[in-house]
Structure formats: structure tokens, C-alpha cells
Amino acid sequence: MARSFREAGHLPKQSADGEPRPPEELPRQRAGLTPQMHGRYPDYDVLAQADHWDPVTRELLESRAREVPPVTVFTAAEEACLRPFLDVVLAQDAEPRIPVFEMVDKKFAQGKLDGYRYEDMPEDPETWRRVAAMLDRVARERGAPSFAALDDEARDAVVDAFSEGELESEDLNVSRAWSVVMRGALSEFYSHPWAFNEIGFGGPAYPRGYMRMHQGPQGREPWERPEAFEEDPVIDVPRRGLK
Amino acid sequence: MSRRLARAAKGAVFPEDNDSAFLLDVHRRAVPTEAMPHYRDDDEVDLVIVGAGAGGSVLAQRLARAGWRIVILESGPFWDPDRDWVSDEAGQHKIYWTAPRVIGGEDPVELGKNNSGHGVGGSMVHFAGYTPRFHPSDFETYTRDGVGADWPLSYADLKPHYEKVERELPVAGQDWPWGDPHSYPHAAHPLSGASELGREGARKAGIEMRVGPVAIPNGTFGNRPHCIYRGFCLQGCKVNAKASPLITHLPDAIAHGVEVRADSHAARVEVAGDRVTGVTYLRDGVERFQRGAAVAVCGYSIETPRLLLLSATEGWEDGLGNRHDQLGRYLMVQGASQVAARFPQPLRQWKAPPPEISSEQFYETDLARGFARGFSIQTVGPLPIAWAEHVLADGHWGRGLREYMRDYNHWTTLGLLCELLPQARNRVTLADEHDSHGLPVARFDYTQCDNDRANIAYGTKVLETVWEAAEAQDTLTIDRYAHLVGGARMGFRPEESVCDRDQRVWGLANLFVCDGSVMPTEGSANPALTIMALASRLGERLGKRLVTASAEPAGAASYTS
């Protein structure tokens, strides 16, 4: 199977059209949650291991999984743009969604810094604001009232141009701005236990540790769950016209 | 000890004059501080150290053993791993130096989590754990290769201190064939499946990789529990298995009369004539002054030059040790590009400590490669956020990025450490912006030279060759930097350096710099062991009065080590 999840054919760089194999073809998550319920590890729920974590870590991760922080930093107009932008760049096209927008807002509300600023860039929250303004402006140039009003294809085209540093901005170094917002977004998304479930990450490991370090299935801890390589029959059978 | 005896005793040798591992509590991870002395601000201690990191802590431990009364001022908190640390990538953000800094130049170096730490233990709290020695050639790259600079000391000066520090951390690894061949006090750790693939690919490509050297004991060590292979070394080791000065040197230092004064941010080193008198620092928003007969600045390559610049005063208008416009210059980073590779079987590269195997086969200059000096190859084990940055850097977002992320467990990653050359234009200066203490922040400008670019490009090709030989199904590449050193380099003359071979700032008899900023070149080895060995050497020389903090020029005899 050229595009199986076991081999590499499902990866963008190994496919003819540069697109990944659609995750909708994976099973649906059966244990716990993953963003959009894609189930590469359909029976794995890292939060089920919380009893084995030290209390400080458990408290932190359980609250991260529970919490949808209030929005206090970004304005309603910024929110209207940044929410769909984050959905596109993180491919969160359905519920359940990891609340990345709220998590980024909370980080800025707490005044958390990353320890550096490019000489030609503003502080990070201001970069996010200017990105929102730039996206809305580009959308207007393309004939829509706002970025949020663009259809899926047009949004993808704008984001693609942004990722290539091809958008114009008077007050932003566009490729650096891409790196600032993307790394900010990814740091939140991949800190969330639902994302750990999706990628099969073992998560917190103190005090228990890991004991199996081999390649292949032998390397799976007793509490880890196997990977699903094959398609989900519920979707696949009708799609191929077999039923 | 003879080499044969040393081998037979592997894992059973403890350092003779450092009891840190036995002073730790068996049941809790925090360093016992009940017996720690407290000195008054107006009590002139023998030495005030700024920064409880790799350099500062080793210096303190050595001199405490020699009877010195010492205060360490540390800007960050005194960590209690049980209470303060979590087994989580995002949750450990607090251990990094995240106060603002400005970056510029043609190839700006991103700081934050990728460089220095904040808190007792310094950057080694979150260092990966690799502890290779420098090669003898590193101390004379100018003479040998016509690039970089010669050090005012040689490998032979540091060798006994390398051996000493390797016993204290202790270091585990296979016998080391490169540089000055040597063996390690602890046997190599078992290899993870992910790293086996790298070693196998390298072997097929004609490259030798060896296991180690890592500052993680193989088994328990004194009261330090053994490693549980959980892969969170860059997030701080909650286990107390991985070495950092917090557990390897400060317990012994405290037991011998050192006060570690946490949450105390040094603002200025004060000067009277050709001597320093102590350090002005901020604690709980209050400005205070600790008197000291001598001062050692050990704040990391960026904060050390910044503090010396901030200490400008009459007679030192451009900053302490900066009469010749040398301060902050020759700051270096290593080129640390990484290439990840995909395999059909699950590998779970997040298990086991990220530092596992390395090769120094490309360390020395080979003119056939078209550039001077070289690089080493090492394993890394990115956790999910670092992995996402890796995928992003290869140009993916949206559905493509999510797919590479879901494929995480099938990947393994090798990284480079390329020796980039010291250049005067790469430097720390003061920016217009201020930090939460109201002090101007550091600005760091960085631009590569042609030799640097050629080195990184060549090294990246070699990594690709390794993965090709291993029959990887796909690869992803990220260009990045690691390990800042230099900025207050030692040298032969004040016109071309900030301090002398005893790390004493030119023109100020009792001011020392004891951290990575004194290094004139960086090699392609990770710097922490060398920083500690330098501190160990300085501690020994000060303790034995081979170098003194007095204004009289040290006699010629005292300069031979």
C-alpha cells in the first residue's frame, strides 16, 4: 500500500502531490481525546497514567487538559482573525480543538517572555497584533471584508504566502513574524495532553521512568498502546464504493 | 591510578575531595541547606562570586575546601526539584533565562530556552549532559590552522582537572579514541533503539560513533539515584541522576562554608583604584552591597560581559576590563543543525537521555574539505515541542505538519556541533531597553563568516550520508545554533583580550572571570566540562596561592602550572 501509515507514503515529502494522506482515514480515537479525534493511537490515553506521575506534574497537566483560559489580551477584532488563522496553521478543522488561541492569550496575560527579541521586531504580543492586522489587510486586498470571511482555499493561499515570507508589511519582518507566531502556537499545541495522545508520546515519566528502549513493538511500555496503521473500515469501505 | 586499575574500578571510584553525592538527602531531592552560613553584607568575605552555574560553583567548592569564606550571588531561585520542577517540556520554561535580550546581525542567534539558565545550578540544570573534553589542538588553532586564536594555556594545564571533574560528575562512556585518548570513570549506558540506528548508519557510511561521554552515572552514585531513562534531561533532572553543579559541587561547597544567596541579582561590581571592593546587588527590590576581598564574575557568556559593561565607572568609562574595546567581543556559538530520519519501525526517540552517542572523527582540520577546523556528530532526542519546531523549520504547517507530528515515534535525530570561528564583530553590547530591575539589557549581534557556512553545509551533507546508508525513508532538517562561549576572552596581552591566563581581568588585580566567556575558541565539543575544568584549575591556583588577588604582580615562578 503506497500510502500506508506504516511506511512513509503518507508523509507529504513522500507523496506525489506533496499532501499528507488525510487523517480522516485513520480510526477515530477510542480512548481519551485527540484534537479532531484522529486515532493514530486509538486506544492510548496518556491522562489514564496520571496516578503514576508526581503530584506537581499531575496537577499541572490535568489542569492544562481541563482549562480553557479566558481571553484578556487580544481584542475581539484580533480574535476574529487569529482564531481562524490558528485553525488553518494547526489544521484544527473540527471539534474537539485544543484551545490554542486562549492558551497564547494566557501566556501574554501572565507576561511570560521567551528571552529574546529580534532588533527589527516588536515585543511578541505586538507581533501577533500586527500579524492579525496584516492578514485582514491582505484579505481586503483580495476582495473579502476580512481574513475570517475568506473561504478555505483563499485562507490557505494567504497562509501559504505568509509561510513563504511573500506577504507585504510595512511594520513587520514577515518571515520572522511567521516564525514567532508559529513557534508560539506550536509550543502551546504540543504541550497539551490531547496532542500527546495523538502522537503517541509517553508524557510525564517521574517517578516511574521508562524501561523499554528497543526498536519496534518490544520498545512499548506495558501501558503504551499499539499504533493503528490501517484504514478505518467505517470510512474506507463506503468511500471505495464497497457498501 | 594505573589505567588497568582504573578500568577494573569503573563505577566504584569516588572523588577524594568532594562529598557532594553523599551530602544529598536520600529521600528528597533538594540540596540540604540547614547548615549553610549567612554572611553580613558589610562582612568582607574572601570572595564574592556572581552566578551559581558551571564555573561559579566549581570555583566556590575548590576554594571553600581551601578555607575561603565565600558568598555566591545568584539571580535566580534556589531550586527544590521535588516542589519546583515538573516532568513536562512546557512546564519547565522557568529554568531558562527568559529576561529580555535583543538579537541582531546577519545571522541572529535565538536565545531563551536555547542557551542560558537562571537559578542555582545555572545552565547545566537544563544542559543535555554531554561532557567531551577539548582536543589538544583546540588550544592552538592559530598556530596550527591559521584561524581563531591560541589559548594562553595548553591542554596539559587542563588535563588533571578534566580527570578530576570527570570523577566528580561522574562521566560515563566508552574508551575515547579522539583528541587525547582516555577512558571514563563509569561504563557506557545501554543504547536506545533510536540511537542504534544512528550508530549503524554511521558505521555503514564509514564513520565511527562511540557511546558517551555523558555526565550521568551508570547506576547510583552516592545518594544520587540512577537514571530512569525518561529523556527529560533538557528540562532539568527531577531524579538527581544527571549532573549539574546544584548536586555535584554546591552541597560540598555549602558544607565548607559557602553561602549561596539566591534571588540576588548583581547590578554592578564596585571599584576603588585598581581593585574591586564588592558587588552591588538587588534583592526583593532593595539595593544592597556585599563587600569582598575579591570578586569572580561567572554569569554566562552574555551576562558576564553585560555586568562588566554595566559596572563602568571613573577610570573604566567603557566597562571593567574594556580599555582596549575587547569586552563582549569574540562571542561564539556552535552550528548545531540537525537531520532527523524516518524508519518503518517505531523508535520513540523521546526515551533515554538525549545524549547517547557521538563521533569526533571530523573534529580536526582537513583541508580537503575546503575549510578550517571541523565538527562533531551527536544524538539528540527532541520532545514534542522541539520536534514541532524541527518539522516547522523543514517548511511544514497545517495538515502536513500534523502528519509529521503523528509520525513522531518513527523518527530519530542526529545533530552537529560545528566549530564556528571567533570574530571581533560578534559581540555583546548594551541595548536601549531595560529589564525588570531597570538595568539596560544585553544586545547580541552575530554574523557567520564563509568558513562557518562551509563547515555547516559540509556537516549537514555528512548527516544526510549517514541516513542514506541507514536506508531512512524520509528526512527533515533544521538549522540552529547551540552553546555560547567567549565575550571576555583570556589572552596574552590586554590589547587583544579581557583577562589573563589566570582569568584575572587586566588592570584589576582582584577581579576574575570564571565561566564560558573566557574561552578564546570553542572547539566542536560541548563546553560545560571545559568550563568546570578551567574553574577547577583557577580554584587550585588561588587556593595554593600560585596566583593571588593582590596588586603585586605575581612572580614569574607562580605562573607555571
Ligand SMILES: Cc1cc2nc3c(=O)[nH]c(=O)nc-3n(C[C@H](O)[C@H](O)[C@H](O)COP(=O)(O)OP(=O)(O)OC[C@H]3O[C@@H](n4cnc5c(N)ncnc54)[C@H](O)[C@@H]3O)c2cc1C
Ligand atoms: C539546551 C541546552 C543544552 C546544552 N547541552 C549541553 C551539553 O550537552 N553539554 C555541555 O557541555 N553544555 C551544554 N549546554 C551548555 C552549558 O549548559 C553551558 O555552556 C554552561 O552551563 C555555561 O556555564 P557558565 O558557568 O558559563 O554559566 P551558567 O552555568 O549559565 O551559570 C551562570 C549563572 O549566573 C547567573 N547570573 C547571571 N547574571 C547574573 C547576575 N547579574 N547576578 C546574579 N547571577 C547572575 C545565572 O542565573 C546562572 O545561574 C547546553 C545548553 C543548552 C541551552
Ligand code: SF4
Ligand atoms: S533521562 Fe536520566 S538523566 Fe535524563 S532527566 Fe531522565 S533520569 Fe535524569
